[in-house]
Amino acid sequence: MKRSEVQEFFVRLRDHDPEPTTELGYDSPFELLVAVILSAQATDVGVNKATRKLFPVANTPQAIVDLGEEGLKRYIRTIGLFNAKAANIIKTCRMLLEQHNGQVPTTRAELEALPGVGRKTANVVLNTAFGHETIAVDTHIFRVSNRTGLAPGKTPLTVEKKLLRTVPEEFRRNAHHWLILHGRYTCIARSPKCEECIVADLCRMGRRELKQKVKL
Numbered sequence: 001m002k003r004s005e006v007q008e009f010f011v012r013l014r015d016h017d018p019e020p021t022t023e024l025g026y027d028s029p030f031e032l033l034v035a036v037i038l039s040a041q042a043t044d045v046g047v048n049k050a051t052r053k054l055f056p057v058a059n060t061p062q063a064i065v066d067l068g069e070e071g072l073k074r075y076i077r078t079i080g081l082f083n084a085k086a087a088n089i090i091k092t093c094r095m096l097l098e099q100h101n102g103q104v105p106t107t108r109a110e111l112e113a114l115p116g117v118g119r120k121t122a123n124v125v126l127n128t129a130f131g132h133e134t135i136a137v138d139t140h141i142f143r144v145s146n147r148t149g150l151a152p153g154k155t156p157l158t159v160e161k162k163l164l165r166t167v168p169e170e171f172r173r174n175a176h177h178w179l180i181l182h183g184r185y186t187c188i189a190r191s192p193k194c195e196e197c198i199v200a201d202l203c204r205m206g207r208r209e210l211k212q213k214v215k216l
Contacts, residue, residue: 001149001166005202009150010171012198013178020177022128025051029104029129030096031059036124037089037116042079050076061093061102088116106130120156123176133172135163140183141176147187149204 001009023044026032031051038047054075058064064072072086079085092114096102104125105111111122123136135141137156141163145151151162167175186193192205200206 001202001204006150006166007168009148009199009202010168010175010178012202013182014171014174016198017178017181020174020181022124022177024048027055028059029125030061031055032129033092033104033114033117033121033125034064034089036121037092038076038079038085040085040116040121041081046079050079061096064089064093065097085116091115092117104129108134123160127173127176131173133164133169135160135167135172135176135179137163138180139189140187141179143189144179144183144187147192147203147205148199 022032024032024035024039025048026035034054035047035051038050054072057075058067058072069086069090072089073082076082076086095114096104100110105114106126108119108122108126111117111125112119117125120136120138123134126132127134127136137145137160142156142159145153145159145163151159151166153159153162163175163179164172171178182199186197192209194200194203194206194209197203197206200209
């Protein structure tokens with residue numbers, strides 16, 4: 001994708017949704033951290049359903065430690081891999097209390113040192129909670145980046161690095177959310193909605209699909 005096309009791509013996404021944000025429900029960096037850990041191989045809808053019951057009872061590291069692993073499981077058992085996630089969240093809460101005065105750290109290295117937190121989770125927290133210009137490449141962003149030609153790559157890390165080089169600075173703060181939402185609702189895995197897409201004429205796949213429609 002040409003530089004001018006990249007610029008136009010994000011102008012349109014911004015105009016369509018000027019203030020994008022995560023669909024996970026949270027009121028603090030800690031709540032976001034817990035929600036993102038829970039969201040691995042789960043839907044935001046499913047996570048929100050669980051955290052709407054959990055957070056009124058326990059929404060601090062100490063409160064979750066006091067709840068205990070078995071107590072935590074009762075709130076998250078509807079989420080995939082809840083046993084492993086409960087164990088990781090309890091360990092993470094203890095580390096936050098022991099090493100960070102109960103606060104969520106603001107550096108990638110410190111975040112990735114927490115149990116259950118990998119690069120993608122760290123990027124979400126850094127971007128959404130603290131405003132860092134990071135991009136967490138999930139399946140949606142990976143798909144959009146490759147289909148459009150915006151930042152093609154064979155691995156999430158390759159795509160992430162290309163996006164950080166490609167996305168104009170003025171759009172980097174919100175690029176993560178725009179791309180996820182676009183992949184979740186328009187550039188879906190099966191039968192992407194190219195005819196409804198606001199950036200189809202800039203997209204490698206979209207142009208091809210639209211040409212085929214014209215021929216028909």
